[in-house]
Amino acid sequence: MLPVSTCLTKVLSEASTLPLTTTTVPLLQSLNSYSSNLIKSNNPLPNYRASILDGYAVPNLSPTHPLSSSKSYAGSPLPSPPSLAISVTTGAPVPPSYSHVIGSEDVTMKDNTLIVSSNFKVPKNKNIREIGSDIKSDTVILRKNQLITYEVIGILASNGIKNISVYTRPLVGVMSSGNELIDLKDVRKEGKVHDCNRYMLLGCVEEFRGVGKDYGIVEDDKDKVKSVLEKMYEECDVVVSSGGVGRGEKDYLKECLEDIGVTIMFDRMFMKPGKPTTFGVGEKGGKKKIFFAFPGNPVSAGVCARLLLEPALQVLRGRISGGGPSGGLAGVRVKGKLLKGLVLDKIRPEYHRVIVRYGRKGFEAVSTGVQRSSRICSMVDEVGETSNGLALLPSAEEKGRGRMEDGEEVVILLTGKVLEGLEAGGGEDVTVVMVGAEEGGGKGSRVEDGVKEVFGRNTKVVRVAGEEDVEAALEGEGGKLVLVVHFKKFCDKVARRVVRVIEKRAENMESTIGRIGCDVMGGTFSFYELAAGSRGGMMVVCLGCGGDGGDGGDGEEERLEKEGWEKLLTGIKAIVKRPRDLIKI
Ligand SMILES: Nc1nc2c(c(=O)[nH]1)N[C@H]1C(S)=C(S)[C@@H](COP(=O)(O)OP(=O)(O)OC[C@H]3O[C@@H](n4cnc5c(N)ncnc54)[C@H](O)[C@@H]3O)O[C@H]1N2
Numbered sequence: 001m002l003p004v005s006t007c008l009t010k011v012l013s014e015a016s017t018l019p020l021t022t023t024t025v026p027l028l029q030s031l032n033s034y035s036s037n038l039i040k041s042n043n044p045l046p047n048y049r050a051s052i053l054d055g056y057a058v059p060n061l062s063p064t065h066p067l068s069s070s071k072s073y074a075g076s077p078l079p080s081p082p083s084l085a086i087s088v089t090t091g092a093p094v095p096p097s098y099s100h101v102i103g104s105e106d107v108t109m110k111d112n113t114l115i116v117s118s119n120f121k122v123p124k125n126k127n128i129r130e131i132g133s134d135i136k137s138d139t140v141i142l143r144k145n146q147l148i149t150y151e152v153i154g155i156l157a158s159n160g161i162k163n164i165s166v167y168t169r170p171l172v173g174v175m176s177s178g179n180e181l182i183d184l185k186d187v188r189k190e191g192k193v194h195d196c197n198r199y200m201l202l203g204c205v206e207e208f209r210g211v212g213k214d215y216g217i218v219e220d221d222k223d224k225v226k227s228v229l230e231k232m233y234e235e236c237d238v239v240v241s242s243g244g245v246g247r248g249e250k251d252y253l254k255e256c257l258e259d260i261g262v263t264i265m266f267d268r269m270f271m272k273p274g275k276p277t278t279f280g281v282g283e284k285g286g287k288k289k290i291f292f293a294f295p296g297n298p299v300s301a302g303v304c305a306r307l308l309l310e311p312a313l314q315v316l317r318g319r320i321s322g323g324g325p326s327g328g329l330a331g332v333r334v335k336g337k338l339l340k341g342l343v344l345d346k347i348r349p350e351y352h353r354v355i356v357r358y359g360r361k362g363f364e365a366v367s368t369g370v371q372r373s374s375r376i377c378s379m380v381d382e383v384g385e386t387s388n389g390l391a392l393l394p395s396a397e398e399k400g401r402g403r404m405e406d407g408e409e410v411v412i413l414l415t416g417k418v419l420e421g422l423e424a425g426g427g428e429d430v431t432v433v434m435v436g437a438e439e440g441g442g443k444g445s446r447v448e449d450g451v452k453e454v455f456g457r458n459t460k461v462v463r464v465a466g467e468e469d470v471e472a473a474l475e476g477e478g479g480k481l482v483l484v485v486h487f488k489k490f491c492d493k494v495a496r497r498v499v500r501v502i503e504k505r506a507e508n509m510e511s512t513i514g515r516i517g518c519d520v521m522g523g524t525f526s527f528y529e530l531a532a533g534s535r536g537g538m539m540v541v542c543l544g545c546g547g548d549g550g551d552g553g554d555g556e557e558e559r560l561e562k563e564g565w566e567k568l569l570t571g572i573k574a575i576v577k578r579p580r581d582l583i584k585i
Pocket residue numbers: 176177178180181193194195196197198242243244245246247248251273274275276294295296297298300373374
């Protein structure tokens with residue numbers, strides 16, 4: 001079994017020997033492709049002296065200037081220089097001999113003469129864009145193998161580039177193998193499994209900007225598997241399959257690949273999930289091709305596609321390795337803290353799906369839950385946020401103990417945009433104002449424990465008797481998030497009153513009054529989102545936590561509360577996550 005890093009190196013070095021083809025496309029269609037040519041500018045930008053301000057161009061700076069009646073507008077030819085001040089707009093031509101542009105706010109006008117403000121002291125030519133000062137003629141505006149982002153499109157357009165030569169997207173064939181698999185149109189009878197891998201992997205190819213080709217489901221029959229693989233071999237640049245690489249008697253994939261002439265480069269990775277991932281190379285019609293046979297377990301296939309297929313597709317799209325262990329092609333690795341400890345696999349290092357946030361204390365990660373490789377929902381968390389990182393957990397053997405503790409540092413491979421830390425980063429940034437919650441145990445303490453679990457142990461909790469005290473409790477709060485939880489018996493009237501109190505000092509507060517948390521029998525435990533908005537840089541979310549007593553007896557109420565509790569926490573998480581901005585790192 002090879003370490004993942006060795007496998008990745010093999011994949012990248014093989015992928016970089018595949019021939020690339022190019023195509024010329026209209027500028028906008030080149031977005032997200034890699035350029036196959038270097039382009040130089042053939043005209044300076046600007047190609048005339050241009051004003052940076054709306055104001056007046058003058059031949060030299062003096063306290064007063066008689067004003068010419070001719071004006072210079074952006075887009076119009078320069079009027080013949082009269083040696084007097086001329087009115088200019090931003091981007092308008094400035095006569096060659098003129099040394100200053102004075103902004104209209106720095107002058108007053110008297111008897112058709114400009115009087116320059118005594119505060120106006122600007123070096124010569126400062127408010128003038130000289131010829132070629134943004135882009136010189138003959139400078140490189142696009143490098144070969146450069147990613148064409150929307151910003152690059154802007155640069156190319158500013159140089160009048162209409163068409164552009166880029167590398168073509170690699171053609172990637174995807175098939176699934178297994179007798180138990182059925183397609184989406186079929187009803188799932190006992191013993192049958194909907195083929196999710198093929199759709200996931202085709203989605204993954206699309207996301208990584210290959211062109212996916214669907215080769216369907218193939219039965220566990222050697223000849224049939226070989227025949228589909230042959231076809232993919234013939235037609236595609238990259239062949240991807242899932243299933244059939246385990247140790248079962250019908251796990252033929254590797255054998256079939258070898259039979260059709262593929263050289264296996266590795267067939268085991270020392271990791272979890274995805275141990276039997278198999279990779280090979282072959283040549284057909286003088287063209288080199290690569291083969292990924294991923295395990296059938298959906299998580300194994302999904303994670304290994306992220307680890308190996310994504311970097312390979314980037315190479316095949318024309319991206320050049322940027323140095324570092326994975327050439328910068330396999331995501332960014334950061335160090336971060338595990339918010340909660342995790343049990344380690346005895347032998348294999350694990351790529352544990354996590355949600356990563358960046359808070360005041362750096363990167364922090366929370367597991368997405370049970371990590372079994374059949375459990376595809378471990379790719380998202382309980383409120384449906386897709387895992388944006390893989391925590392690289394060592395094996396227990398390597399670590400010398402069976403678990404990672406709360407707060408312990410791990411290396412995290414980032415696989416998506418990192419969320420701004422709120423619960424993870426700064427617990428002390430969160431204030432929870434509880435309105436009408438009884439002291440001691442009961443719902444109040446449950447909510448208190450719960451929000452601390454969500455936001456961190458240092459969350460500040462303030463209990464107030466009624467909504468009239470909320471405003472005072474909010475005074476002086478400078479944190480990021482204030483959660484107002486109203487415990488009094490819930491009704492619309494109360495809700496509106498609470499919202500009104502908050503709204504008094506809030507900017508863009510939106511009342512929603514919608515049920516978010518629990519939906520438990522008997523209606524004894526309800527949780528409502530009343531309003532959300534911001535106030536002086538803080539985010540304010542106002543929640544109503546309604547219902548006490550109810551239809552059931554004491555025991556029943558307890559049960560319902562307990563049942564509702566998980567949903568309530570999930571609701572809180574969903575609400576506070578929703579408006580948060582994503583940050584790029
Ligand atoms: N004796 C051993 N058994 C297994 C080992 C081992 O080392 N010794 N390794 C395990 C590991 S780890 C993995 S991963 C799997 C890989 O098995 P296969 O690649 O042969 O996958 P299958 O047996 O075909 O399927 C496994 C599992 O996934 C479901 N599946 C398969 N394809 C799909 C699909 N397209 N969509 C949805 N679900 C799919 C399938 O029904 C099985 O439940 O082997 C272990 N065994």
